Amino acid sequence: MSSNYDPASEGAETEFARKMSYGDYLHLDALLGAQHPLSDSHDEMLFIIQHQTSELWMRLAIHELRAARHAIASDEVPPAMKMLARVSRIFEQLNNAWDVLRTMTPSEYTRFRSRLGQSSGFQSFQYRQIEYLLGNRNEAMLKPHAHDAEVMTLLEAELATPSLYDEVLRLADRKGLAMPAVVLSRDVRETHRFDEGVLQAWRRVYEAPEPNWMLYELAEKLVDFEDYFRRWRFNHVTTVERVIGFKRGTGGTGGVSYLKRMLEVELFPELWRVRTIL
Ligand code: HEM
Numbered sequence: 001m002s003s004n005y006d007p008a009s010e011g012a013e014t015e016f017a018r019k020m021s022y023g024d025y026l027h028l029d030a031l032l033g034a035q036h037p038l039s040d041s042h043d044e045m046l047f048i049i050q051h052q053t054s055e056l057w058m059r060l061a062i063h064e065l066r067a068a069r070h071a072i073a074s075d076e077v078p079p080a081m082k083m084l085a086r087v088s089r090i091f092e093q094l095n096n097a098w099d100v101l102r103t104m105t106p107s108e109y110t111r112f113r114s115r116l117g118q119s120s121g122f123q124s125f126q127y128r129q130i131e132y133l134l135g136n137r138n139e140a141m142l143k144p145h146a147h148d149a150e151v152m153t154l155l156e157a158e159l160a161t162p163s164l165y166d167e168v169l170r171l172a173d174r175k176g177l178a179m180p181a182v183v184l185s186r187d188v189r190e191t192h193r194f195d196e197g198v199l200q201a202w203r204r205v206y207e208a209p210e211p212n213w214m215l216y217e218l219a220e221k222l223v224d225f226e227d228y229f230r231r232w233r234f235n236h237v238t239t240v241e242r243v244i245g246f247k248r249g250t251g252g253t254g255g256v257s258y259l260k261r262m263l264e265v266e267l268f269p270e271l272w273r274v275r276t277i278l
């Protein structure tokens, strides 16, 4: 194809003064006008874009997870399966993105780290919303958001709503896989803790998948997703150690020590434990 080929010759639209264009539809003025490095450091742009793209993917993950939870609560399992599969792919995308950030060396990060002040991913409300949605519910994590009424309302509402796993356990109960009453009527503001009765219920499913195929597949979707989420946490802590070593975090935590503790989080404890008793 010649370099001076004109796509208008085959009808490509070129007049957008009064029509919606690509940039109009995607609001690229807002999106591409939102990168404001605070230093002259070359690598700060990478840092900003890495976080902004992560927040966009988190936005989609929340959209999918909320819809999946709603579908499960309405006994509509097939669409929920599709959404959960998509969320796993989103996390795979986030996991691959660490490779881009890792091209930044500690010396390069040090050139602008002080400009970040006390800001930190710890204050990501979308990240906290994902954790709450999934059932990792620690009210203390609301504190950094106390200054923002809108975010507080959103996170409070999330805490008051049954988690994705709560809805899966309720669905299983409706489908004849009796779940302990204490679990079904638990205070949803708290994190669900490992329960022997729930484990035994999942054992029935895993010992005989065929008669319980829908629940079996759904459970495996959850395990698949938590697997990706664990990899995200692990990639994060490894990148942090690589870039700032054992320095305290700008958000005020111990840094790597805090993030290592978070590796112990189990969103769906019985689904992991059931493997041991099969
Ligand atoms: C050089 C890159 C990074 C460093 C050095 C770093 C460092 C840290 C540290 C030290 C913490 C603990 C809280 C604190 O005291 O600040 C933290 C938390 C966090 N970071 Fe990063 N981070 C990096 C990249 C990212 C990226 C790309 C994301 C994606 C959005 C992210 C999201 C988070 C989140 C969500 C938390 C809270 C985790 C939790 O509470 O379990 N971080 N980070």
Ligand SMILES: N[C@@H](CC(=O)c1ccccc1NC=O)C(=O)O
Pocket (backbone or CB within 6 Å): 051, 113, 116, 119, 120, 121, 122, 244, 248, 249, 250, 251
């Ligand atoms: N906590 C990081 C700073 C940091 O990573 C950060 C700062 C502002 C916006 C997002 C960040 N990313 C993840 O925590 C540090 O201690 O260097």
